[in-house]
Amino acid sequence: MKELISPVNDVLFSIKRETDCDLKKPQRFANYSVIFIPAGTGHYHADFGEFEFKGPTILFSTPLQHIFLSSQEELKFSLLQFHGDFYCIEFHQKEVSCNGLLFNNIYVAPLLSLSDQEAETFKRLIADIEEELAKRSPDRMVLIAFLQLFLARASSIKMHAIETEKTSVVRDEKMEMFVRLLEENYLNFRKPNDYADMLSMSPNNFSKRSIRYFKKPPSSLIQERIILEAKKKLHLTRLSIKEISHSLNFEDEYYFSRYFKKITKVSPQLYREKTGISIVADLK
Incomplete structure (x- = not known):
């Protein structure tokens, strides 16, 4: 080493x-x-x-x-x-x-x-x-x-x-549309059924096609998209945890912290401590 x-x-x-x-x-x-x-x-x-x-x-x-x-x-x-x-x-x-x-x-x-x-x-x-x-x-x-x-x-x-x-590779137009819908709506819609409705698909068919296309169920993609945005804000900005939770449409910082920790197994505070705050935060 x-x-x-x-x-x-x-x-x-x-x-x-x-x-x-x-x-x-x-x-x-x-x-x-x-x-x-x-x-x-x-x-x-x-x-x-x-x-x-x-x-x-x-x-x-x-x-x-x-x-x-x-x-x-x-x-x-x-x-x-x-x-x-x-x-x-x-x-x-x-x-x-x-x-x-x-x-x-x-x-x-x-x-x-x-x-x-x-x-x-x-x-x-x-x-x-x-x-x-x-x-x-x-x-x-x-x-x-x-x-x-x-x-x-x-x-x-x-x-x-x-x-x-x-x-x-054969493209799945419905799944490509899901990507666009998720990018536009992840702050407001966080349930797979919301996107299944938008795509006019049954929840079961939606889940199967997502797993086949992305190797992940839609619930995981939705959670990952929210967490990805949270990680960006923790690492690339000096926003407080409260400000980040508000920007991501969480009820309060405590609910956001529980949600983040449930998925990542670390708290937002610990994530920021371990990764640090990027120099980009002071350039914006």
Whole structure:
């Protein structure tokens, strides 16, 4: 395990191997996590979703997500993790469009399938990062450059894969309409039946098609969309918990805190404490 530690003892950037971290057991990491798996098959469990993977692949998770791997094989992997104070994906959105693509997208599977050639590129980048971290005084800017290149390459491959999928996979127009309706109405409508009515579908058919299309039931997508917005406001603004609860149309901050904790297993206050408040909060 190689890591860069802040003056207050927070892990800002690190690389671990399978010998350093057991991902067969459920984990919650305070940092953004990127798991590179060069070979093997299995399932990636991330909060509400379960996603089948085949190596070489890269898996992604945001802070304090509930994640683990299940596989019949002994998987080898590299776990790359970074804190928002080390690299803010929102601040660097113009340079690397990974926010909403690799991270923080509830509709897209949080994984990236790679060709053998692409996998070799990421292996070299990981080796470069490990070499820099092994130095007595790792250069922070060099590490940021390596991380930015890693995320930029991954984002480019992911974007190309999405564009290819649009022309090769049969689209479910009703489910695509659900995405649009949810984005427009998640603050006001929070029951699957509300959206089933809007789509003129039976609740049972709606649920089955959502699970088939998104690998998640509609109830999970609705909850995830609300929680995603809450996490953004906790991390990217200095709004108080009361102000955030009001902006999300909760009755009061106590109900919001209970709702957030029920789904994420941590309170809004603890989430903000663990992830910190982004520099973006002071730029807006």
